[in-house]
């Protein structure tokens with residue numbers, strides 16, 4: 069008898085499979101990312117809302133049973149991570165950041181060593197592994213910090229990167245294996261990114277390859293998911309347009325603009341960006357890599373880009389810098405107190421500078437971040453001086469908090485139809501300051 | 510005998526072990542307690558709010574390092590160490606002497622103090638007992654502008670002692686012990702704020718019971734708010750170690766806190782607590798975390814080991830800390846020794862483990878004094894729970910996890926016999942069928 073019950077009933081099994089497939093499709097629909105543009109400023113700058121569902125149905129003890137919908141207003145900053153967590157902000161300190169910090173970017177290449185895709189799968193994917201169920205994860209192959217595209221090593225088989233594990237070549241099939249084990253909320257297809265100075269022929273090849281890999285990635289990824297199609301084209305407006313048009317023809321959830329921050333000048337950038345965004349459908353999000361500085365972010369937004377990475381925050385933090393530019397109002401006249409700050413360019417200060425040794429005030433007066441609410445410039449300056457990790461934790465918290473505030477101010481400006489003014493004031497203000505310090509020196 | 514700056518109330522006893530409430534100017538703490546070491550004004554990789562969250566009561570600061578950077582003068586100017594590092598709870602600073610002797614090659618001890626070569630400019634420098642006190646005593650509690658000569662401002666400050674390695678023998682040990690006694694008087698005389706900061710004396714005397722006895726008696730005569738047992742955990746054998754602790758705790762006054770300096774490993778803390786010690790400090794939990802090792806009930810877990818790469822269990826399945834609730838060994842394995850986050854998360858767990866151990870010792874000693882007949886009136890569930898937390902049961906459980914084969918080291922067995930704790934049930938080897 070026991071054996072009888074143990075026998076598999078093929079008919080039941082088929083029914084179960086159909087039901088499972090149905091549930092799977094249901095989950096897929098739930099995981100679909102939604103995006104809507106809500107406001108336009110003059111020109112291309114736009115404010116929108118990105119919605120996605122997080123929360124897995126896995127059985128591990130502390131995962132939420134109900135999927136939660138996350139709404140992120142754009143233009144938005146995606147927090148840069150190493151292996152899925154911010155560099156120095158531990159997960160219990162993350163909730164101290166404002167709620168628009170819930171979008172994280174990660175590079176699957178960080179997991180090339182130490183853990184296998186099979187283990188990540190067994191744990192239940194990235195959200196489960198990191199315990200960050202209320203956060204959205206966007207996978208992008210390069211991180212702009214330790215994993216960088218290596219143009220010469222890339223060939224028709226796959227994209228090459230310089231990584232902490234040496235130079236590696238990733239084929240679309242290998243990349244997809246990582247992606248399907250991690251289950252990110254969105255993921256960018258492999259790209260052949262080339263620096264601004266490559267030949268026209270090499271640039272053309274890079275567009276062809278990137279389109280082919282896009283098709284490969286779409287074909288290989290069984291469960292679909294939210295694919296961001298990669299757009300390249302180097303410093304050629306025609307190739308940028310061709311790349312964007314090709315990707316726009318495909319069924320993707322969003323677009324990822326690569327190949328910037330690789331040697332092109334800031335003046336050359338806007339026509340290239342505009343050529344891309346003009347080819348893309350309006351109602352899908354556009355993510356970019358390689359634009360980090362405030363003025364670069366403003367330039368990207370001016371061309372209609374929605375999502376930016378935060379590698380700039382990492383670079384600031386690692387260098388001992390803290391962002392200080394005013395957020396509420398971009399003031400035209402620089403106040404006297406700012407002028408007296410050495411080690412400052414009007415947007416940031418360097419806490420390695422000896423002038424902060426005795427400064428018992430927070431980095432930014434009135435800043436609501438954990439670091440400013442609890443610690444002084446003097447303390448952080450001391451921690452930097454003696455190479456203590458806490459310096460980097462406190463700086464990453466403040467800088468992330470501050471930059472999120474910058475994005476919030478930008479969104480307000482767009483919604484109020486005043487993005488152009490905001491941008492001009494910001495740039496003038498920084499220039500004024502540089503000029504003023506030069507005069508006072 | 511409680512000074513204004515310290516109150517020590519024993520809440521429970523189990524033979525020699527005691528659980529107490531130690532009231533300090535900045536915090537009311539519970540003993541036995543472990544003090545994480547924040548050498549340069551921070552515990553490596555943790556924020557002060559995280560430390561509060563995991564139950565840290567006292568942080569230890571190293572006077573020598575703080576004097577080098579950012580200097581006690583600056584800390585004083587900025588309002589004392591509590592304010593400087595934003596730590597609302599209690600602080601303890603060492604005298605700086607031990608750090609100098611252990612870190613500097615050219616440190617030399619004379620009757621006047623510790624002479625050393627400045628690591629900044631190479632010039633010869635001198636740290637006298639008076640200097641050490643002046644550096645450690647701060648103004649953060651003082652409203653008078655005249656108190657400017659004082660500096661860091663911890664709740665507990667340590668007297669400058671003449672430190673010698675425990676492995677050294679001969680007349681140098683005796684000289685150091687007598688010098689420590691002479692210096693305590695200079696420290697007491699230099700201490701201007703005994704009502705705000707507690708000066709602890711340090712028992713020296715190497716492994717010689719006669720010298721230790723003279724030193725304890727000498728210090729007790731001075732009626733200090735607390736006493737430390739110094740000169741240990743410097744490479745001496747474990748059997749000598751526990752005997753010195755047992756001798757000192759037996760001779761020190763009942764109503765004063767006893768602090769075993771530089772100890773230690775979880776096992777050492779359990780043994781010393783059974784022998785009647787109250788306070789401990791050690792860099793081990795955070796240092797070992799940076800090398801990828803976690804403290805677990807079974808001893809240690811090396812997260813760097815390749816076998817961790819596909820281990821989906823928590824670091825310690827019995828631990829309730831943020832790290833163990835969230836992360837797998839596999840994920841921590843891919844972080845450790847490569848990313849800052851690896852040492853941050855493991856330091857968090859290791860300190861949580863040490864602080865939980867302190868809390869468990871405290872509560873098991875208190876509950877351990879409940880007469881057994883009380884349990885008869887309770888429901889079975891509660892009685893079973895109480896039994897499981899009674900101090901000797903706690904100690905047995907601790908040893909059983911750490912030595913599952915029953916191979917409890919002999920020095921632990923000897924110490925426990927002196928402490929009056931029957932550990933025979935965990936010393937007996939289990940039948941091999943269970944392996």
Ligand SMILES: [Zn+2]
Pocket residue numbers: 431432435436437438439440441466469
């Ligand atoms: Zn801040």
Ligand SMILES: [Zn+2]
Pocket residue numbers: 824825828829830831832833834858861
């Ligand atoms: Zn833990």
